[in-house]
Amino acid sequence: MKQLFPYGLDAPPVVRNLALCSIACWVLFALSFTTWLPITIKGTQWIGVVFAVGAVSMMWTSRYGKVRRREQLLDRLSWRGNEHVLDIGCGRGLFAVAAARRATQGHVTGVDIWQSEDLSGNGPDAVAINAQREGVAARVDTRTADMRQLPFADQTIDIVVSSTAIHNIYQREGRDQAIDEIVRVLRPGGQVLIDDIRHLPQYAARLRAAGFPFTLTRGIGSWFWRLVSFGTLAPGTLVASKPTR
Structure with missing residues (x-):
């Protein structure tokens, strides 16, 4: 983790929650193809994509984006x-x-x-x-x-x-x-x-x-x-x- 994010992962609880919400949405999407749920919930895969993009975006920013931005700000x-x-x-x-x-x-x-x-x-x-x-x-x-x-x-x-x-x-x-x-x-x-x-x-x-x-x-x-x-x-x-x- 230290090597991947030398300047830290920003707001770890937020990243974790976004990832968990994405996983939950994809689980619901998978279950929609079974008879295990009493109702069919459609479209959760797209919500899962949004949560996943949010988590990945925060990780990318923590690794690369904020390092580039600091130089622009100090300029x-x-x-x-x-x-x-x-x-x-x-x-x-x-x-x-x-x-x-x-x-x-x-x-x-x-x-x-x-x-x-x-x-x-x-x-x-x-x-x-x-x-x-x-x-x-x-x-x-x-x-x-x-x-x-x-x-x-x-x-x-x-x-x-x-x-x-x-x-x-x-x-x-x-x-x-x-x-x-x-x-x-x-x-x-x-x-x-x-x-x-x-x-x-x-x-x-x-x-x-x-x-x-x-x-x-x-x-x-x-x-x-x-x-x-x-x-x-x-x-x-x-x-x-x-x-x-």
């Missing part, structure tokens, strides 16, 4: 090469490792509380392994910390990145605290990139109140996820910078 930031980067909710180091390859004279710190239901094999050891594998171990470290109380002094970070992490705080007030902490630790002129599946307008409003100019973009995929999730998911990417005065 949206300006890099000097000596930045102190903070990766909030770093997981197994997907963004932390990539940022360290760009900050060749800098350093990257990843913080997380390491919830395994969000990512398989989630933990600081996995970050260390991936940093070693990509040749940046000397420039990456991790801390166990809550994003609502970051263990960094004011204005000490050049770049903050966060990928699908802040939405895991269920209370609105807690998400506001996380954004306020980003504002606090960033140096004037510092940059922030937040890629998430929910609550982007809330993050943008909080940063706007702090005087940050920003851009909020959503791809075509955002509308797909809005449709299939009945509006509960609205992926997007927020890029902002802290005023210099």
Whole structure:
């Protein structure tokens, strides 16, 4: 599993449930050719295909898609090469490792509380392994910390990145605290990139109140996820910078 998904399988319970639902639909389809069921249920094979495609899509994204996407997202930031980067909710180091390859004279710190239901094999050891594998171990470290109380002094970070992490705080007030902490630790002129599946307008409003100019973009995929999730998911990417005065 570690070799197949070096940066973890995203949302393992969701993948498992999609696979089980697909299997159940195919079993019903097979039973429709027997006399074992009191009624005949037709069309379950197509529902099974949809569930299977969902599971395979999440596995493909976990193995290949998110690695490609991280580079596209980090390209949206300006890099000097000596930045102190903070990766909030770093997981197994997907963004932390990539940022360290760009900050060749800098350093990257990843913080997380390491919830395994969000990512398989989630933990600081996995970050260390991936940093070693990509040749940046000397420039990456991790801390166990809550994003609502970051263990960094004011204005000490050049770049903050966060990928699908802040939405895991269920209370609105807690998400506001996380954004306020980003504002606090960033140096004037510092940059922030937040890629998430929910609550982007809330993050943008909080940063706007702090005087940050920003851009909020959503791809075509955002509308797909809005449709299939009945509006509960609205992926997007927020890029902002802290005023210099």
